[in-house]
């Protein structure tokens with residue numbers, strides 16, 4: 001099996017398939033994604049989320065902000081299982097979604113845990129990470145604000161944020177408050193979308 005043109009091991013494929021089946025089952029009872037996108041689960045959500053690990057396929061510690069139905073956090077945790085290293089801390093304040101995330105991690109034997117708290121309080125529970133991910137949460141300025149406890153002044157922590165076609169305007173706004181190094185990864189899934197890689201974060205005085 002290939003995702004975004006890259007080979008996926010049989011073991012990871014089986015874990016992703018198990019996750020997809022579980023997701024479809026739970027999505028009938030709780031609103032995990034917009035119902036109109038459920039028919040396109042593999043492309044719109046699983047392949048899209050896989051890009052984060054594919055850009056940075058290392059056994060490192062991640063924090064995934066506003067994980068919702070597991071995108072991209074659970075997908076990263078599933079890929080990490082084949083590296084037998086790394087960990088994903090999923091932060092999701094909605095208790096029903098957090099229950100789904102715990103079930104998904106357990107049943108796929110993925111490398112992650114769930115923190116059912118607000119993002120604003122998460123740094124008290126998770127102090128160290130090398131990467132932060134978020135999708136469909138808030139604009140880049142807001143994402144950097146949420147990520148700043150882990151990233152400010154720390155060279156070894158970088159952000160990987162899914163962004164849609166408005167991303168240039170979001171970068172401009174964020175540059176009004178922050179200095180950072182930026183890499184733009186074109187999305188393999190959505191034309192005009194990107195994954196923005198942010199590092200070396202400094203606050204503008």
Ligand SMILES: C[S@@+](CC[C@H](N)C(=O)[O-])C[C@H]1O[C@@H](n2cnc3c(N)ncnc32)[C@H](O)[C@@H]1O
Pocket residue numbers: 032033065066067068069070071072091092093094097117118119120134135136137
């Ligand atoms: C639009 S959903 C996106 C979910 C997922 N990342 C995705 O791409 O499908 C945003 C999620 O973030 C959670 N969320 C929003 N603000 C939060 C906060 N301050 N603390 C914790 N979770 C939050 C919501 O409960 C929701 O599940």
